[in-house]
Amino acid sequence: MNKTIAFIDDKPTIGKILKTYLEEDGNRLLYFENAPSAIEWLDQGNRPALIITDMRMPLMSGDEFLAFLKSNPLYKPIPVVILSSAESTDERIRAFEAGADDYIVKPFNPLELKARIKKYL
Numbered sequence: 001m002n003k004t005i006a007f008i009d010d011k012p013t014i015g016k017i018l019k020t021y022l023e024e025d026g027n028r029l030l031y032f033e034n035a036p037s038a039i040e041w042l043d044q045g046n047r048p049a050l051i052i053t054d055m056r057m058p059l060m061s062g063d064e065f066l067a068f069l070k071s072n073p074l075y076k077p078i079p080v081v082i083l084s085s086a087e088s089t090d091e092r093i094r095a096f097e098a099g100a101d102d103y104i105v106k107p108f109n110p111l112e113l114k115a116r117i118k119k120y121l
């Protein structure tokens, strides 16, 4: 209860939809439009229970963001769920090998996402 989820996607509309579903249980969803702004927030000492990140984003891709998180001992323990618009086996394998905990293809059902991330909250 009352866990913070950091959500990073260059499209704010998805953030608004997820906020509605994921905050129903008393959790908090913090939306970031790009990975660098989420990193800035993490660098201030904030620790979310979970990071959900888009793959295709300007400034820093989901791949690069995931690699950054998993190479930093401070951020490595935070579970990361990848949201991707590509149903690509190669990308999926790459994400899991880079340390992603789950991989969800867009468009997705918010209720399914909610069920899948429950174990991290």
Ligand SMILES: [Mg+2]
Residues within 6 Å of the ligand: 009, 010, 011, 054, 055, 056, 057
């Ligand atoms: Mg995108």
